[in-house]
Structure formats: structure tokens, C-alpha cells
Amino acid sequence: MSMNTTATTAPAWYDLALCAQTGPAFFFPEPGSSLRDAKRLCGACEGRAACLEYALANDERFGVWGGLSETERQALRPRR
Numbered sequence: 001m002s003m004n005t006t007a008t009t010a011p012a013w014y015d016l017a018l019c020a021q022t023g024p025a026f027f028f029p030e031p032g033s034s035l036r037d038a039k040r041l042c043g044a045c046e047g048r049a050a051c052l053e054y055a056l057a058n059d060e061r062f063g064v065w066g067g068l069s070e071t072e073r074q075a076l077r078p079r080r
């Protein structure tokens with residue numbers, strides 16, 4: 001995931017975000033490349049549940065959030 005860290009609207013869980021320390025390139029890998037490393041980082045992240053909830057609530061389409069790829073998140077999203 002990627003978020004402007006200078007924004008005052010960053011959600012509270014962002015303080016827990018491990019990926020905030022690695023930079024956005026980590027979570028937006030080239031299409032077709034492995035998401036394994038990003039997912040491993042998410043697995044150790046204390047903000048994971050809140051991160052995933054945020055991504056689903058905000059309909060985030062790109063990158064890994066809360067340990068899930070966009071395809072995996074789409075499967076969780078209610079159909080409209």
C-alpha cells in the first residue's frame with residue numbers, strides 16, 4: 001500500500017504499518033511479479049486487520065493491503 005505520510009488524515013493504524021518503513025515500491029510490484037515478500041511483511045504487521053478493513057472500506061484496488069492481493073480482496077468484497 002501507499003499513503004502520503006505527510007497527510008493529516010492517515011488512519012491511526014498507520015503508525016503500526018510495517019510497510020510505512022519500506023516504501024510503496026514494495027507493495028506495488030511489477031505486474032506478474034511475486035507478492036510473496038509483501039505478504040510476508042504483512043504477516044508480521046500489527047496493523048494488518050485494520051489495514052485490510054480500511055482497504056475494503058475504501059475500495060482500494062491496487063497493491064497488497066492487509067496481506068491480500070487485489071484479486072483476493074475482491075473475493076471478500078460484497079457484490080453490488
Ligand code: SF4
Pocket residue numbers: 001016017018019020027041042043045046047048049051052064065066067
Ligand atoms: S498489513 Fe501489510 S499493507 Fe497493511 S500496513 Fe501492514 S505491512 Fe502495510
